Amino acid sequence: MVKKPYRTDVAALDSMADKWPTTIVARSELGKFTGGILDSRTQANLDCKPDKDSIPRFRMNKKIFYEVKDVIAFLKRKIEFNQAESGRVTCWKKSDTDKIITGSKTNN
Numbered sequence: 539m540v541k542k543p544y545r546t547d548v549a550a551l552d553s554m555a556d557k558w559p560t561t562i563v564a565r566s567e568l569g570k571f572t573g574g575i576l577d578s579r580t581q582a583n584l585d586c587k588p589d590k591d592s593i594p595r596f597r598m599n600k601k602i603f604y605e606v607k608d609v610i611a612f613l614k615r616k617i618e619f620n621q622a623e624s625g626r627v628t629c630w631k632k633s634d635t636d637k638i639i640t641g642s643k644t645n646n
Contacts, residue, residue, distance in 0.1 A: 558606055
């Protein structure tokens with residue numbers, strides 16, 4: 539089995555928006571929309587602690603929705619690709635002062 543390399547550019551995030559059929563995404567569909575990067579339960583927890591870095595949302599009936607452009611902007615702020623360090627990619631960063639979580643591209 540050949541492992542696919544990580545895409546190390548933000549164009550991958552922009553392509554998510556191009557492939558999505560509407561301009562809004564339901565919270566329950568966040569996992570599908572982001573390919574598993576952001577789960578609906580995680581986002582629900584983040585919504586409970588609104589701050590300057592939260593995704594603007596709106597409610598219709600009992601469902602929560604986000605604009606696709608806002609989700610992409612949120613991911614671009616949170617995901618930082620590290621091209622300087624060969625073989626590693628930075629996965630998630632809460633803020634500039636938080637510890638950065640990194641993972642290897644291969645399981646060595």
